[in-house]
Amino acid sequence: MAVLEVNNLKAYFFIEAGAVKAVDDVTFALERGETLGLAGESGCGKSTTAFALLNLLPYPGRIVDGEVLLDGEDLTKKEPDEMRKIRWDEISMVFQGAMNALNPVLRIGDQIVEAIILHENITTDEAYRKMEDILEVVGVDPTRATNYPHEFSGGMKQRVMIAMALVTEPKVLIADEPTTALDVTVEAQVLKLLQSLQAKFQLSVILITHDLATIAEACDRVAIMYAGQIVELADVVSIFKERLHPYTEGLIRSVPSLLGTEKLVHIPGAPPGLVTPPSGCRFHPRCPIATDICVNQEPKFQEIKEKHFVACHHADQLWGKNVWK
Amino acid sequence: MTATETLIEVRNLKKYFPVRRGFVAQLVSREQIWVKAVDDISFDIRKNEVFVLAGESGCGKTTTGRVILNLTPPSDGSITYGGIDLTAITKQEMKALRPKLQIIFQDPYESLNPRLSIHDSIGEALQVNQLADTREELLQRIKMAMEDVRLFPPDDFIYRYPHMLSGGQRQRVVIARAIVTQPEFIVADEPVSMLDASIRAEILQLLKDLIKKYDLTYLYITHDLASARYIGDRIAIMYLGKIVEYGPVGRVIDNPKHQYTAILISAVPIPDPTLTHTRRAPVGEVPSPINPPSGCRFHTRCAYADEQCRLEEPPFKEVEKDHFAACWHWFDPKQWEDE
Ligand SMILES: Nc1ncnc2c1ncn2[C@@H]1O[C@H](COP(=O)(O)OP(=O)(O)OP(=O)(O)O)[C@@H](O)[C@H]1O
Ligand SMILES: Nc1ncnc2c1ncn2[C@@H]1O[C@H](COP(=O)(O)OP(=O)(O)OP(=O)(O)O)[C@@H](O)[C@H]1O
Ligand code: SF4
Ligand code: SF4
Ligand SMILES: [Mg+2]
Ligand SMILES: [Mg+2]
Numbered sequence: 001m002a003v004l005e006v007n008n009l010k011a012y013f014f015i016e017a018g019a020v021k022a023v024d025d026v027t028f029a030l031e032r033g034e035t036l037g038l039a040g041e042s043g044c045g046k047s048t049t050a051f052a053l054l055n056l057l058p059y060p061g062r063i064v065d066g067e068v069l070l071d072g073e074d075l076t077k078k079e080p081d082e083m084r085k086i087r088w089d090e091i092s093m094v095f096q097g098a099m100n101a102l103n104p105v106l107r108i109g110d111q112i113v114e115a116i117i118l119h120e121n122i123t124t125d126e127a128y129r130k131m132e133d134i135l136e137v138v139g140v141d142p143t144r145a146t147n148y149p150h151e152f153s154g155g156m157k158q159r160v161m162i163a164m165a166l167v168t169e170p171k172v173l174i175a176d177e178p179t180t181a182l183d184v185t186v187e188a189q190v191l192k193l194l195q196s197l198q199a200k201f202q203l204s205v206i207l208i209t210h211d212l213a214t215i216a217e218a219c220d221r222v223a224i225m226y227a228g229q230i231v232e233l234a235d236v237v238s239i240f241k242e243r244l245h246p247y248t249e250g251l252i253r254s255v256p257s258l259l260g261t262e263k264l265v266h267i268p269g270a271p272p273g274l275v276t277p278p279s280g281c282r283f284h285p286r287c288p289i290a291t292d293i294c295v296n297q298e299p300k301f302q303e304i305k306e307k308h309f310v311a312c313h314h315a316d317q318l319w320g321k322n323v324w325k
Numbered sequence: 326m327t328a329t330e331t332l333i334e335v336r337n338l339k340k341y342f343p344v345r346r347g348f349v350a351q352l353v354s355r356e357q358i359w360v361k362a363v364d365d366i367s368f369d370i371r372k373n374e375v376f377v378l379a380g381e382s383g384c385g386k387t388t389t390g391r392v393i394l395n396l397t398p399p400s401d402g403s404i405t406y407g408g409i410d411l412t413a414i415t416k417q418e419m420k421a422l423r424p425k426l427q428i429i430f431q432d433p434y435e436s437l438n439p440r441l442s443i444h445d446s447i448g449e450a451l452q453v454n455q456l457a458d459t460r461e462e463l464l465q466r467i468k469m470a471m472e473d474v475r476l477f478p479p480d481d482f483i484y485r486y487p488h489m490l491s492g493g494q495r496q497r498v499v500i501a502r503a504i505v506t507q508p509e510f511i512v513a514d515e516p517v518s519m520l521d522a523s524i525r526a527e528i529l530q531l532l533k534d535l536i537k538k539y540d541l542t543y544l545y546i547t548h549d550l551a552s553a554r555y556i557g558d559r560i561a562i563m564y565l566g567k568i569v570e571y572g573p574v575g576r577v578i579d580n581p582k583h584q585y586t587a588i589l590i591s592a593v594p595i596p597d598p599t600l601t602h603t604r605r606a607p608v609g610e611v612p613s614p615i616n617p618p619s620g621c622r623f624h625t626r627c628a629y630a631d632e633q634c635r636l637e638e639p640p641f642k643e644v645e646k647d648h649f650a651a652c653w654h655w656f657d658p659k660q661w662e663d664e
Contacts, residue, residue, distance in 0.1 A: 015489065017481055041521045042493025058488065096492045096519075097434030141613050151342065151360070154431055154515075155382025155548075177492065180518050181431075183381045183548035184592045185606045210493070210521035213594035236598045254522040256555045258578065258593050264555075266526045270477035 002029035003204050004053070004091075004172055009066035011045075011052040018275040022048035022061075024228035027301070030172065033198060035205040037215040037236070039251070040225030041271050046208045047096050049225075050174045053206075054093060055083050070172070088119060092165045096176040096208070099157035102149040108160055109135075109145025112167070119168045134163045139189050154181040162190060169201055176208040191218045212255055216240060224248045227272050227282040230301065234308040244304060244315040246287050246323050253324055265324040281313065288323050289314055332510065332542050333370040333393065338363055338402035340388050344615060361614050362388040364566035365402070370510075373536050375543045377553040377574060380563035381589070381611055386546045387431055389563075390512040393544065394426050395419055406510070424454045427503040431514040431546070433495035437487040443498055444483045447471070450506045470501040473531055475524055492519040500528065507539045514546040529556045550593055554578055559647075562586045565622045566614055572648030582650035585623045591661075605661075621653065629654050 011023040022045040030036050038046050051057045053068050055075050068075040070090065078086065087093070095101065103111055109131055116127040132142040138159040140152075149157060158181040165173060175194075179187040191214070197203050207219060215222055215236065222239045224232040224247065232245040243249050253265035269286040272278050278285050284294040293313050301311040312318070341359040363385040370376040378386045392399045395411050404411045406426070411419075430436035437446055447467045450456075457463035471479040474497035487495055496519045503511055513532065517525045533556060535541050547553050553560055554574055561571035562583065570583040581587040591605040607626040612618055621639050624630040634653050641649040 013489070015485070039521070042497075042519065042524050043491040047491060097432065100432065100434045139610060141610070143613070146345070153383040153387065177519065181382070181515070184594060185589070186382050188592065188594070188604065188606055210519070212522065212596040216596045216598040217594050240596070240598050251521065251523055252596070254526050255596050256522075256526065256551045257595070258551045258554060258590070264526050265523075266530075267523045270475045271524070273478055273481045275481060 001032060003032050003071060004030040004206075005067075005069040006030075006053065007067045007069070009049070009052055009068065010064040011048055011057055011061060012064050013048075014060045014062065020274045021228050021277060022274055023052055024277075026066075026225075026228075026230055028223055028230060028233060030204050030206060031220075032204055033202045034220045035194070035198065035207055035218055037219035037222040038206060038208045038225060039210060039212065039215055039222060041227075041251075042210065043271055043274075044225045045228045045274075046225055047176055050093060050176050050206070050208060053174065054087055054091060056087070088168050088170065090170055091172040091174065092168060092170040093174040094161050094165045094176060094178045096180075098161045098176075099149075099154065099181065102157060102160065104149050107146050107148055108152065109142075112145075112160065112164055115164050116167050130167070134167060135160075137193060138163045139186060155183060155186055158182055159186065159190065162193075166197065170203070171201075172204045172206070174206045174208070177210070178207070179209065179211070179214055187214065188217075194218065212252060224251070227277050228274055229282065229311065230309075231283070231311045232309065233301075238305075238308050242305075242308070244308065244310045244318050245312050246289060246314075246318060247283050249318060249322065250324050253322070267324075281311075289317060330372040331369045332372040332407060333544075334403075334405045335369070335389075335393065336367045336403045338366050338389070338392060338404065339400045340385070340392050340397070341400045358615055361566050361617060363392065363399075364614075364617070366561075366563075366566075366568045367402075368561055368568065368571060370542060370544060371559075372542055373540065374558040375533070375536070375545050375556050377545045377547065377557035377560040378563060379547055379550060379553055379560055379589075381548065383611060383614070384563040385566045385614075386548075386563060387514055390428065390514055390544055390546055394428055394512055396428070424450065424456070424506045425509040427506065427508040427511045429499055429503045429511060429513045429516040431518075433487075433492065433499045433519065436499055437495055439487050442484050442486055443471070443476075443490075446487070446498060447502045447505055450502060454506065456506060466505060467501075470505040473504065474498075474501045475527060476501070493521070493524065496520060497524075497528070500532075504535060504539075509540065510542050510544075512544045512546065515548070516545075517552065518547075518549070525552065526555075532556065550578060550590060562589065565611065565617050567622060567651075569623070569652070570648075570650040572644070576645065576648045580644070580648075582644045582648075582655040583623075583652040584627050584629055584654070584656050585652075586650070587656040621651075629660075 006028050009026045013020040052063055063076050112131040113127045135142045140159055219236050221235050223230045226247050232248045250265050250267040267286055280296050281294045281299050284290040299311045299313045304310050304315055340363040341361050344358045391397050393404050448463050468479040476482050476497050517528050557574040560574040560577050561568045564585050570586045588605050588607050609626050612625055618625050620636050621634045624634040639651045639653045641651045644650050
């Protein structure tokens with residue numbers, strides 16, 4: 001059963017230039033215990049989706065339409081103080097760039113202890129012990145707990161943020177680029193940590209990342225976003241092996257490999273502005289197989305094969321072919 | 326200009342940070358303890374090359390970059406830039422050099438002033454150094470830099486503040502800010518970590534193109550070996566404050582000789598969910614840089630460590646032309662064959 005159901009979600013930012021349509025009709029479900037990857041171009045609306053799920057959009061952003069059901073309850077209808085309880089206890093989030101949310105004048109250990117005491121009814125001594133345990137779990141030497149944030153490297157701070165999001169043992173974790181600052185060895189540790197917590201607590205995870213290797217390694221299913229919309233959604237093997245959307249195809253082909261020096265695809269043109277996104281299919285100005293219908297008509301997001309959803313007029317053409325030659 | 330002219334010479338560079346300790350600990354011992362973030366490294370950066378510094382989180386990459394740009398003084402050692410000793414020059418002289426030496430900070434969330442619009446963030450360096458004569462020229466150069474980094478269309482973004490941008494968009498502002506003054510040398514600290522593969526490939530290409538256009542040289546800091554290979558000419562692998570192996574990037578990655586380099590390379594994930602290849606990773610934790618292990622610093626995690634490794638620090642030896650490694654027992658791919 002799905003823990004989290006998102007239906008026709010729209011979230012816009014209202015600025016002088018107009019409405020930035022950062023999330024524009026997004027629908028998906030998160031199953032209990034699964035990891036759903038959310039990938040896509042920089043600026044396509046991944047973080048905004050996360051903020052909207054938590055009903056936490058910063059001004060001038062607003063949920064314009066749609067619902068977010070957590071175990072059947074619509075979070076978009078909650079009052080701010082109800083929401084505060086639900087965040088942390090039920091859904092918690094590691095924000096992108098959150099390592100700077102650490103208070104610069106407080107020691108790392110004290111900050112974690114503060115978070116623990118705020119959410120759990122335990123003594124200060126117990127909280128300190130728990131803090132040391134959790135630092136160890138995320139691979140930070142507990143003797144460094146007396147350091148201040150600026151004395152930690154980027155990767156170390158990021159691990160502290162993950163530790164803080166997990167101390168309350170939430171049902172759903174939204175992790176926005178949690179491993180971006182981490183090297184591959186620590187990243188592997190953190191992903192393994194998430195997996196073990198998942199098995200233990202039936203934790204469901206939305207993993208936002210632009211890193212396809214992380215997706216391949218850690219996710220059960222993947223949603224690919226482009227210009228505010230999900231354009232493809234399927235299990236991870238289908239996304240990598242049978243991708244049906246030209247954007248997904250281009251994205252996967254643009255990853256440099258360590259050993260090869262093969263020519264990389266790069267998708268021509270720039271990401272579209274989201275104030276006036278292109279007509280029809282938003283990808284049409286950059287798509288190598290676009291036709292008239294793509295310019296005039298928005299493709300429906302539909303189930304083309306079992307549990308494989310795509311929004312493309314010509315998805316059938318892509319089957320097993322490289323359209324990016 | 327010859328291909329191998331040296332732009333930057335780093336010699337025996339050290340950077341130690343004092344560790345503040347709790348009250349009780351200070352009563353027990355008065356001895357000052359240090360985080361040895363960078364501990365005696367030497368290398369040259371050649372003109373117009375991309376010199377990569379790679380290694381695990383916390384090994385001292387950012388600290389090295391900051392010390393080289395004189396953003397923080399070294400504890401010991403010297404840095405010369407085109408013959409000028411950066412550790413010995415006056416504040417005035419350093420100020421004159423500043424626009425030539427730029428840094429793309431690792432963290433775009435921290436390094437952009439939240440009160441400056443994108444226009445002002447990028448334009449600031451041009452204005453401070455009087456590099457634009459008129460307001461129109463200023464605007465034009467800002468917009469050009471924005472287009473270079475694919476912040477498109479510029480008018481959609483130029484009067485926004487950093488919090489109104491996505492992570493990767495902020496990162497591109499930081500890049501635009503560094504390139505707009507047409508510097509000679511850039512420390513690029515994980516400059517594309519927040520970008521998706523497609524934009525990343527474009528930005529890396531842009532950075533490469535600028536080498537010719539502005540006669541540029543880079544110190545490129547990253548833990549992503551695939552992008553290092555894509556953009557880099559030579560690479561140095563760091564571990565716990567020391568360089569352990571360096572050489573042309575292709576040779577080091579295809580033919581690693583230090584045991585640490587070899588395992589780091591095999592830890593790189595491959596974006597294919599059906600592959601169940603064994604990703605090796607160094608066992609255990611990175612030891613604390615406060616009390617680094619004796620001998621070879623990697624010995625606590627190395628499967629091939631012996632007595633000599635524990636006692637004696639391995640010297641650099643030439644593996645092949647221009648490629649050096651400091652390891653007592655060079656890596657041989659056969660090692661892993663029967664595992
Ligand atoms: N406060 C804001 N005001 C106006 N526009 C905004 C605001 N915050 C975000 N945006 C815009 O909304 C779009 C989506 O941003 P979002 O942060 O969700 O992208 P993202 O997919 O997370 O990208 P990245 O991978 O670069 O982090 C972007 O084009 C961004 O410029
Ligand atoms: N101002 C400081 N005071 C004390 N210790 C510091 C300071 N700055 C850095 N360090 C320590 O020095 C070591 C090297 O840090 P540095 O930021 O250079 O690592 P890095 O290689 O850039 O790591 P990452 O890949 O995570 O960014 C770390 O142990 C870090 O905690
Ligand atoms: S709908 Fe048309 S333009 Fe859009 S991705 Fe499919 S083929 Fe390309
Ligand atoms: S010197 Fe010894 S311990 Fe160090 S990497 Fe080489 S074999 Fe391993
Ligand atoms: Mg984001
Ligand atoms: Mg760093």
